[in-house]
Amino acid sequence: MMPVRLFPVVIFFLSLACSSKLLAGEAQEIKIAYITQEKQVPAALSNLEPFITDKGLQGALLGLKDNNTTGQFTAQHYLLEQVIVPIGGDVNAAFTEILKQGVQLIIVNLPAEQLVQLHQLNNMQALLFDVATRTDAFRQKQCLDDVLHILPSRAMRADALAQYMLKKRWKRWFLVSGNTPEDALYIDALKRSAKRFGMKVVAEKQWLHSYDARRTAQADIPVFTQVDDYDVLVVADEQGLFGEYISYRSWIPRPVIGTQGLIATAWHRTHEQWGAVQIQNRFKALAKRQMQEQDYAAYLAVRAIGEVVTRTRKVDAASIKAYLLSDRFKLQGYKGRPLSFRSWNGQLRQPVLLAAPSSLVIAPPLDGFLHPKNELDTLGYDQPEIQCQ
Amino acid sequence: MKTKVLLSAVCLLFSVTSTAETVFVSLEKDNAIAIVDPIAGKLVKTVNIGQRPRGIQLSPDAQTLYIATSDDDTVLEVDANTLAVKSRLPSGEDPETFAINSLGTRMYVSNEDDNQVTVIDLPTRQAIHTIGVGVEPEGIAVSPDGLWIVSASETTNMVHWIDAKTHEIKANTLVDPRPRALSFTADGQQLWVTSEIDGTLMIIDVATKEISQRVHFAVPGVGKEKIQPVGVVVDKKRQWAYVALGPANRVAVINAQSYAVEKYLLVGARVWNLAFSPEQQRLYTTNGVSHDISIIDLAEHKVTKSIAVGRYPWGLAVKP
Numbered sequence: 001m002m003p004v005r006l007f008p009v010v011i012f013f014l015s016l017a018c019s020s021k022l023l024a025g026e027a028q029e030i031k032i033a034y035i036t037q038e039k040q041v042p043a044a045l046s047n048l049e050p051f052i053t054d055k056g057l058q059g060a061l062l063g064l065k066d067n068n069t070t071g072q073f074t075a076q077h078y079l080l081e082q083v084i085v086p087i088g089g090d091v092n093a094a095f096t097e098i099l100k101q102g103v104q105l106i107i108v109n110l111p112a113e114q115l116v117q118l119h120q121l122n123n124m125q126a127l128l129f130d131v132a133t134r135t136d137a138f139r140q141k142q143c144l145d146d147v148l149h150i151l152p153s154r155a156m157r158a159d160a161l162a163q164y165m166l167k168k169r170w171k172r173w174f175l176v177s178g179n180t181p182e183d184a185l186y187i188d189a190l191k192r193s194a195k196r197f198g199m200k201v202v203a204e205k206q207w208l209h210s211y212d213a214r215r216t217a218q219a220d221i222p223v224f225t226q227v228d229d230y231d232v233l234v235v236a237d238e239q240g241l242f243g244e245y246i247s248y249r250s251w252i253p254r255p256v257i258g259t260q261g262l263i264a265t266a267w268h269r270t271h272e273q274w275g276a277v278q279i280q281n282r283f284k285a286l287a288k289r290q291m292q293e294q295d296y297a298a299y300l301a302v303r304a305i306g307e308v309v310t311r312t313r314k315v316d317a318a319s320i321k322a323y324l325l326s327d328r329f330k331l332q333g334y335k336g337r338p339l340s341f342r343s344w345n346g347q348l349r350q351p352v353l354l355a356a357p358s359s360l361v362i363a364p365p366l367d368g369f370l371h372p373k374n375e376l377d378t379l380g381y382d383q384p385e386i387q388c389q
Numbered sequence: 390m391k392t393k394v395l396l397s398a399v400c401l402l403f404s405v406t407s408t409a410e411t412v413f414v415s416l417e418k419d420n421a422i423a424i425v426d427p428i429a430g431k432l433v434k435t436v437n438i439g440q441r442p443r444g445i446q447l448s449p450d451a452q453t454l455y456i457a458t459s460d461d462d463t464v465l466e467v468d469a470n471t472l473a474v475k476s477r478l479p480s481g482e483d484p485e486t487f488a489i490n491s492l493g494t495r496m497y498v499s500n501e502d503d504n505q506v507t508v509i510d511l512p513t514r515q516a517i518h519t520i521g522v523g524v525e526p527e528g529i530a531v532s533p534d535g536l537w538i539v540s541a542s543e544t545t546n547m548v549h550w551i552d553a554k555t556h557e558i559k560a561n562t563l564v565d566p567r568p569r570a571l572s573f574t575a576d577g578q579q580l581w582v583t584s585e586i587d588g589t590l591m592i593i594d595v596a597t598k599e600i601s602q603r604v605h606f607a608v609p610g611v612g613k614e615k616i617q618p619v620g621v622v623v624d625k626k627r628q629w630a631y632v633a634l635g636p637a638n639r640v641a642v643i644n645a646q647s648y649a650v651e652k653y654l655l656v657g658a659r660v661w662n663l664a665f666s667p668e669q670q671r672l673y674t675t676n677g678v679s680h681d682i683s684i685i686d687l688a689e690h691k692v693t694k695s696i697a698v699g700r701y702p703w704g705l706a707v708k709p
Contacts, residue, residue, distance in 0.1 A: 066544055066545075069524045069545060070524060070544075070545040070546075073523065073545070275543060278501050278525050282502060330565075330586060330587055331566070332544060332546075332566045332586045337614045338586045374614075
C-alpha cells in the first residue's frame with residue numbers, strides 16, 4: 001500500500017524538478033492580501049451601466065492566475081487572501097488582523113482617508129499597493145513611503161488631457177465641475193495643467209444639482225453653458241452625476257473632455273494595441289465583464305510582485321520594494337512602454353489612455369513632449385516638484 | 390522533335406516562374422492576403438482569406454501556404470499555386486504564430502489565450518498534443534536539427550525549451566520583458582530573441598540555454614521608448630542579422646559575429662516582421678501602420694522600394 005501512495009508524490013517532485021530546470025530553487029509560497037470595503041450602490045445617472053461590486057478584486061485574481069502560470073516553472077506559488085469588509089465594518093481592525101498574520105504584501109482598494117489610516121497602522125511593516133486613489137497630495141506633499149500608487153493621479157490625467165488639447169489647439173477652456181470635494185481636486189489638477197501647457201481658462205462654472213438632470217437636461221444645459229466663446233468644455237464630474245448630459249446639449253457645439261466625453265483613464269474597454277486584446281479576453285473569460293481601471297491596477301500590483309519574485313526569488317516587503325523602486329524594474333502593462341515606479345513618490349509611470357465611449361483616441365505622453373529622463377514623467381508631478389520630506 | 394519542343398516549353402515556363410519570386414503578405418485588418426511581385430515592385434492582387442490573418446508560412450517544399458486566421462480559430466492550409474483552401478487545421482483558439490519543422494511534418498501553434506502550444510501532425514492534419522506554457526505564448530521556432538521547439542511567453546517572460554520527441558518542457562530561460570520573436574541560427578548553436586518592452590535583443594547559447602549576449606539599440610533622433618524590437622532573422626552564414634524595431638520605423642543591421650549594430654535602415658511605420666528572399670539577396674518587411682512592405686537590398690544594405698499592400702500587413706512568406 002505504502003509505495004502506491006508515495007508514487008504520485010514522487011512524480012510530482014520529479015516533474016517539478018524537470019519542468020523548473022535552470023530557474024527553480026526551493027519551492028516558495030508568496031502570500032498577498034487584498035483589502036476593500038463594500039460600497040453603497042450610488043445614485044446613478046442612467047440605469048444602463050450596472051453597478052460593479054467587485055472592481056479590483058477580479059483584476060487581482062487574474063494577476064494571481066498569471067503569476068501562478070509562471071510560478072509552475074519556478075516552483076513559486078502565490079496565494080491571495082481576500083478581506084472584504086462589510087458596510088459599516090471596521091476596516092482598521094481587519095487590516096491589523098492581516099498584519100498579525102505576517103502578510104507583507106497588501107493590495108488596498110480603499111478611499112484616500114482610509115488609506116492614510118492604514119498607512120499609520122502599518123508603520124512600515126508591510127508594502128501597500130494602492131489601487132484606488134488618484135489623490136495628488138500623496139504624490140506631492142504628503143507622500144506615504146510604504147505605499148505604491150498604481151492608478152494615475154489626477155495631475156497625470158489632467159496633463160494627458162492637456163497634451164492632447166494642446167496638440168489639437170483647443171487652448172481656451174470652459175471648466176465645469178460638480179460640487180463634490182473630489183471634483184474640486186480634479187479642477188485644481190486641470191488648472192495646474194492649463195498653466196503648465198499655456199492654456200487659458202476662459203470660463204468656469206459649477207453644476208449644483210438643483211434639478212433632476214434626467215428630466216430637464218435639454219432645457220437646463222443650454223442655459224448653463226451660455227458663456228463667452230471657448231474651444232473645449234472640460235468637465236470634472238468624477239462620480240458621473242451630470243457630465244454625460246453636456247455633450248450635444250451645450251449652447252455652442254464644442255467637444256466635451258475630462259471625466260465625460262473624452263476621458264483620461266488607466267484602462268478602457270476600447271484599448272486593444274500592444275497585446276491589450278489578450279488581457280481583455282482573459283479578463284472577460286474570468287470575470288464575465290469588461291475590465292475596469294481598478295481591475296487593471298490590481299492586476300498590475302500582483303504582476304509587479306510576480307515580476308520581482310520571479311527574477312530575484314525574494315519575497316519580503318523590503319527587498320520587493322527596493323527592486324520595484326530601482327531602475328531594474330520594468331513591467332509589461334499592455335501600453336507599449338515599460339512601466340516602472342517613480343522613486344520619489346511611489347507612483348507607477350504609465351501612459352494614460354484618452355478614450356471616447358467606443359474608440360480609443362490616443363495614449364499620452366504624446367510625441368514632442370520631451371523629458372530629459374523618461375517621457376512618461378511629462379505626466380504628473382516630476383521629481384523637482386515634490387515637497388515631501 | 391515534338392517532345393523536345395514541349396520539354397523546352399516546360400523549361401521556359403519553369404524558369405519564368407522560378408526567377409519571379411512571390412511574396413505573400415497577411416493583412417490583419419483586411420481579412421485578406423496580398424500577393425506581391427517584388428521584382429516588378431507591384432501588388433499583383435489581394436485575396437480574401439478569413440478573419441484576422443496573422444502568422445503566415447510556406448511548407449519546406451513551398452507548395453503549401455499556411456495562414457493563421459486568428460479570429461476563425463484555425464490555421465488554413467492553402468495551395469500556394471492556386472490559393473485554394475485545402476483544409477482548416479485544428480490549431481486551437483486564437484492562433485497567431487506557428488512554426489513548421491524542416492521535414493514539413495509537424496506544426497507547432499501558439500495559442501495565446503490558453504497559454505498552450507498545439508502540436509499538429511501535418512500529414513494527418515490532426516492535433517496530437519497540447520503543451521502548457523507560460524502566459525501569452527507568441528514567438529515559436531523549431532531548431533534546425535528538429536530536436537527543440539522553443540516558445541516565448543510574453544507575460545511570463547520566458548523561453549520554454551520543449552523536447553520535440555516527448556513534448557515536455559526541459560528548460561526555461563528567463564528573458565527581458567515581453568519577448569516577441571525567436572530565430573535559430575542556421576548552425577543551430579544560437580537562439581536570437583527580441584524583447585519588445587526592454588528594447589533589447591538577446592542571444593541565447595543553445596547548449597547552456599543561457600543568455601550569452603545582449604544587444605541594445607539607439608537610433609539618433611528617436612526616443613528610447615519607440616524602440617520596440619519584434620521580428621528577427623539571421624542569414625545562413627551568420628554574417629548579418631536584422632531586427633525590426635517596431636514604432637522606431639527602422640530595421641537594425643547587426644554584425645552577427647561581433648554583435649555590433651552597424652546601421653539603421655528607415656522603412657515604413659511600425660515595422661513588424663521580416664523575411665528573406667530565397668537566395669537571401671533581399672529582405673522584406675511588413676510595416677503595420679503605413680500599410681506597406683519595404684524591400685531592402687542586402688548587398689548594399691539599402692531600402693530600394695516600398696509597396697502599398699493593404700491594411701495592417703502582419704507577416705510575410707516568400708515563394709521561390
